[in-house]
Every structure is written in C-alpha cells, then in structure tokens.
Amino acid sequence: MSRNSLRAAALAAALLPSTWVVAAPLSLDQAIELAVQRSQAVRSARAATASASETARAAGQQPDPMLNVGVDNLPATGSNRFSTAAEDMTMKRIGISQEWVSADKRAAREAAASAVARRESAMEQVAAADARMQAAVAYIEAYYASEALRLTALNEKHAREELEAGKGRLATVAGSSAEVLSLASALGTAEDESADVRQQQAAAVVALQRWTGIAGELDAPRLAGLPALEAFVAGHPGVVARQRDVEVARQEVEVARLNRKPNWSYELSYGQRQGRPDLVSFGVSIPLTVAPAARQDREIAARLALVEKSEAELAEARRAAEGEYAALTSDAQRLGERIDRYQAAVLTPLRQRTEVMLAGYRANQAALVMLFAARHAEVEAQRKLQALQRDLAKAQAQLVFKPVVQGAAQ
Numbered sequence: 001m002s003r004n005s006l007r008a009a010a011l012a013a014a015l016l017p018s019t020w021v022v023a024a025p026l027s028l029d030q031a032i033e034l035a036v037q038r039s040q041a042v043r044s045a046r047a048a049t050a051s052a053s054e055t056a057r058a059a060g061q062q063p064d065p066m067l068n069v070g071v072d073n074l075p076a077t078g079s080n081r082f083s084t085a086a087e088d089m090t091m092k093r094i095g096i097s098q099e100w101v102s103a104d105k106r107a108a109r110e111a112a113a114s115a116v117a118r119r120e121s122a123m124e125q126v127a128a129a130d131a132r133m134q135a136a137v138a139y140i141e142a143y144y145a146s147e148a149l150r151l152t153a154l155n156e157k158h159a160r161e162e163l164e165a166g167k168g169r170l171a172t173v174a175g176s177s178a179e180v181l182s183l184a185s186a187l188g189t190a191e192d193e194s195a196d197v198r199q200q201q202a203a204a205v206v207a208l209q210r211w212t213g214i215a216g217e218l219d220a221p222r223l224a225g226l227p228a229l230e231a232f233v234a235g236h237p238g239v240v241a242r243q244r245d246v247e248v249a250r251q252e253v254e255v256a257r258l259n260r261k262p263n264w265s266y267e268l269s270y271g272q273r274q275g276r277p278d279l280v281s282f283g284v285s286i287p288l289t290v291a292p293a294a295r296q297d298r299e300i301a302a303r304l305a306l307v308e309k310s311e312a313e314l315a316e317a318r319r320a321a322e323g324e325y326a327a328l329t330s331d332a333q334r335l336g337e338r339i340d341r342y343q344a345a346v347l348t349p350l351r352q353r354t355e356v357m358l359a360g361y362r363a364n365q366a367a368l369v370m371l372f373a374a375r376h377a378e379v380e381a382q383r384k385l386q387a388l389q390r391d392l393a394k395a396q397a398q399l400v401f402k403p404v405v406q407g408a409a410q
Contacts, residue, residue, distance in 0.1 A: 025217040028139050032401070035135030035211040036128050045124035052117035060110030068095040068269060088276045095269025095281070105258045112251035119244035125404045126237040133401040135211040136221075137394055142208040143218045144390035145201035151383050152194040155376065159190040162372045223396045226332070227403060229325050235403025236321035242314035249310045253303040260296040262287035328399050335392040342385055350378040 036042060073089040080086030163184055209215045233239055265285040272278050289296060357374040360366030 025219045026212070026214065027219045028136060028221045028223075031139045031208065031212050031218075032132045032135050034213060035131045038211065038213055039127065039131040041127040042124060042131060045120065045127040049117065049120040049124050052113070052120040056110060056113035056117045059113035060106045062101055062106070063099045066097045068097060068267070069093070072271065085274045088274055091271040091273045091279065093269050093271045093281075095267055097265055097267035099263050099265045101263050102258075102261070105255075105261075105263070108251070108254045108258050112248065112255050115244070115248045115251045119241075119248055122240050122244045122404070126240060129235075129237060129402060129404045131211065133398060135208070136397040136401045138204070138208040138211055139218065140221050140390060140393045140397060142201070142204040143221055144386055144393075145197070145204040146218065147386050148383060149194070149197045149201045151379055151386070152190070152197045155379050156187070156190040156194045158372060158375050158379070159187040162369075163187050165368050165372070221393055221397075223393065223400050226329070226396060226399050229322065232325045232399065232403050233318055233321040235405065236317070236324070237402070237404060238317040239314065239321050240404050242310065242317045246307065246310040246314055249303065249307040253300065253307055256296075256300045256303045259299070260289070260292060262289055325399070328395050332392060332395045332399065335388055335395065339385065339388050339392065342381075342388065347378070347381045347385055350374070350381050354378050 070093045071084060072091045072093055073087065075081045075083060075087055075090070084090050084092065163186075205215050227235070267281075267283045267285070269281045270278065271281065354371070354374040357366050357371040361368060361371045
C-alpha cells in the first residue's frame, strides 16, 4: 500500500463517528484510564501541586529591598512653610534598606515549602487512586447488573414458555384455568423483576458513565494480583497523606528554631541639602528578643506539638489501613470459598438436574412442568452465584486500586 493510501486510511479512521470508536467492549483497564484522565479532582490536585512547587522556588529567596524616599526638617510654620529650599537644615533623602535572612533560614524555609509541594504531589496521586477505585467499583456494578439482567430476561422467557405450555394443557383434560392463572401471575412477576433489574442496570451504567464519559458493552473485569499487607499499608491514601503531614511539621519545627535568631536589616541613604554638604547615612536594625521564652520558644513548642499530632495521626492511619486490609482479604477469602462451595454443592447439581429433566422430557419420562421447575431453580442459583462473584470482585478491586501507585508513598 502506498504512503498516500495509508494517510487516507488514517484520515478516514480519524473522521469516523465516536460510536464506531467505542463499539468494541470497554475493558476495566480502559475505564480506569478514562476515569483518571477525566477526573476534575486529579486536575485540582495537579494545580495545587504546581502552585506549591512555585511557592517552594520563591521560599529560598531574600526579601525584596525597600526603597525609602523622604524629606527631613521641612518647615511647618512661618512664611517659608513647606518650602524645601528655604532652610539649610532641610534635606531631601533617598535610600534603600534590606532585611538580611541567613542562608540557613532560607534553606529551612525552602525545605518546608518543598515538603508542602511533595505533600500536594502525593495528594494528586491520592486523587488518581480514588478515581481508579471508584471507576473500578462502578465498572463491576455495571457489568454484573448487565449479567443479572440477562438472567432475569432468561427467567422471563422461561415463564412465558411455561404460560404457553399451560394454555396448551388447558385445551386438554390435563390442564386447568387455575394453573394458567398461576402461570400468568408468575410471568407478571418475572417481567416486573426484569424491569427492576433493568432499572438497577441503568443506574449502574449512569454511575460508570460519570467516570468514563461513555457507555456500552463491558468486558468481564479482570483484576491483577492482590497486594501484600506492607504494600497496601504503605500505599494507603490515609497513610500517604499523614506521612507528608509529618514531614511538613518537622520542617516547620526547623524553621521555628532558626527564627529564634532575628534577621538584621541594613539601610543606606543619601541626603541632599540646600547650600550645605550632602550627607550619607548608614544604619543597622537589630530586633531584640527580650523574651524568647514567652515568644520564640512558645512557637517552637507549638510546632513540636504539631509534629506529635501528625505522628499520632500517622500511627492511627496505619492501624486503620491494616484493619481495612484484614477485613477486605477476609471478605475476599470467604467469598472465594463460598463461590467454590456454591458451584460444587448447588449449581452443578442443579445443572445436572436440568439435563436429566430435559432428557426425561424428550423421552416422555418427565413432565414439562418438572423441566420448567429445574430450569428456574438453575437460573436462580446462577443469580446468587453472580451476586457472590460481584461482591468478591468489589473486595478485590478495593485491595488492588485503593493504594497509591507510581511511587507517591516514597
């Protein structure tokens, strides 16, 4: 194929309607990626990270110098009041002053601002992790709602077939009007159940669309391997956030300690007088820490208390993460055992029963009503199995997607 043909094919593909683009079933990984891309919480956290990074760059700079302009000894009374040329003591003055912050203080301020920037960066990763988990749970709900709708539609089909068979028996001595009315009621119940599940499925699709922006057929969710306890706790959003809080608090303690030493200010000015020599002035301003125990030491103690507060919150967050991991893994294990047991002890015998009833009906050895009852029992068992599988997938999704990824916890 020529290069021009390839370009034409690529252009045609780009111009296809969006419905063609999303015609293929949506996978769980695609849904998660879309959720992170579309999340406004992630966008907000990204902007906060950029703001904190810019603040950190400015934190290590010296304060801006001050330009001082004034007039000294200006006459206030008499015929020459407010005249700058009448008195030889009047002086026009211009100068510049600079507060000097030591390199240690500037480095400590920059380190504290950088810690805040790292915390905001971690919050961006936390927001992305939350979007992934919420999208995964919504995907699982939507997928299993669609599967439940398929089974209720099958139940409805079976009920309709039973009603038609009952009407056929009514024409013979084998049927009765009471049986037909009972089957008609069963069909109505099946149709209402399908409508209820359809409503739930529509709500689940809307919830998923809130994260992905698209709706369509879904692939079966496939989850990666479950994390170990250490990885889950280290990447838990609460633990990551509290770790950053501890780092910020410790850096602010260092800033408070260095602030115990006052900043000196230097001033240089030039004075111009009428008919007399001009003057140059130089001065140094030194704050006097007359009561450090009542002011600076209190500030240091307050920052140390915040460090203790942050460390306690971090320890509590770790305990909560460990408890959450234990609960989720226990749920996943129990649900997996229930699924295996249910498949072996309930669903498999019911499938075999349906096959036996179908063979017996074909051989005129089993009544049609017995076949219908066997099919209905099998479908109901499949619905319960799907509910267990959905709960298992949700528990696994929280284990897989809740921890922060991409190194935000380091």
